[in-house]
Amino acid sequence: MNFVGHLKTVLKHKWQVFKLSIKAGIPLRGLMHDLSKFSYTEFSESVKYYQQGKRSPIPVAREENGYSKAWLHHKGRNKHHLEYWYDREVKEQPIIPFKYCEEMVCDKLAAGITYKGKEWTKEFELEYWNTKERDRADTNEAIKDFLTEVFTQVSENGIDKTINKKNLKKIYDKYCNKTNNN
Ligand SMILES: [Zn+2]
Numbered sequence: 001m002n003f004v005g006h007l008k009t010v011l012k013h014k015w016q017v018f019k020l021s022i023k024a025g026i027p028l029r030g031l032m033h034d035l036s037k038f039s040y041t042e043f044s045e046s047v048k049y050y051q052q053g054k055r056s057p058i059p060v061a062r063e064e065n066g067y068s069k070a071w072l073h074h075k076g077r078n079k080h081h082l083e084y085w086y087d088r089e090v091k092e093q094p095i096i097p098f099k100y101c102e103e104m105v106c107d108k109l110a111a112g113i114t115y116k117g118k119e120w121t122k123e124f125e126l127e128y129w130n131t132k133e134r135d136r137a138d139t140n141e142a143i144k145d146f147l148t149e150v151f152t153q154v155s156e157n158g159i160d161k162t163i164n165k166k167n168l169k170k171i172y173d174k175y176c177n178k179t180n181n182n
Contacts, residue, residue, distance in 0.1 A: 002050035009053040009114065010037050010046075016110035017103075024102045025165035029080075033103065036077045045070040055115055080104045082139040093140045095176050101143065102168055105150050109159065122158050126151040145175040 014033055021030025036042055045068065049057035061068040075083040080103035085096050096104070112124050129151050134144060149171050153162040161167075 002047045005053060006043070006047045006050050006057070009050075010034070012053075013110055013114045016113050017106050020106035020110055020159070020163055021103065023160070023163045024106055024168060026099060026102050026106075029099060029103045030106065033080070033107065034074075034078065036074055039073065041073040042070040053115070056111075080107050082137055082143070086138045093138060093143075095140050096143055098169065098172050098176070101146060101172060101176070102165075105147070105163070105168065108147075108151075109154065109163070123155040126155040140176075142175040142178075146172055149175070 017033045018027070018030040021027055021033070024030075037046070045061055046057040049060040049064070051057055051060060058068045058071045061070065075081045078084060079096075079100045082096070082104070085094050087093070108129070109125055112128060113120050116124060126148075129147060134148065137144060150162060150168065153167075153171075
């Protein structure tokens with residue numbers, strides 16, 4: 001039955017991402033989002049370590065095996081993850097293109113909404129980002145600043161006022177496109 005449970009969680013998450021991606025002006029990316037979750041490698045591990053849809057099975061697989069096959073498969077194929085772009089050979093991590101940053105924002109918000117359900121508040125993502133993700137994220141500082149400002153705006157003004165292409169582009173340009181601006 002974990003098969004059905006996990007399928008529901010994935011579809012719920014994809015639906016949330018899709019709705020947000022329409023607001024962000026990237027409906028096609030929203031539609032294609034996380035398709036690799038339907039691959040055997042990702043799906044089978046996530047069914048095995050299913051957490052009743054309350055949290056991701058990936059950390060549980062890591063605890064059990066020392067690594068998550070699903071995650072390694074996923075991050076190598078999905079450009080909306082910071083980890084896709086991480087390259088230990090470069091001095092400074094790259095600036096991730098705007099469309100994937102938009103998808104990343106939709107993904108992170110949707111994950112919170114999916115896992116938290118009724119307990120989700122507009123402050124949730126900023127709190128989560130600041131306490132659990134920000135310091136450890138191996139990415140360019142400009143990308144961190146972009147995400148911090150987006151989630152700050154969500155916490156202050158809500159999703160509808162923050163998540164639209166114009167506003168996201170403005171924030172992206174402020175931190176990630178400095179050279180193009182002047
Ligand atoms: Zn993903």
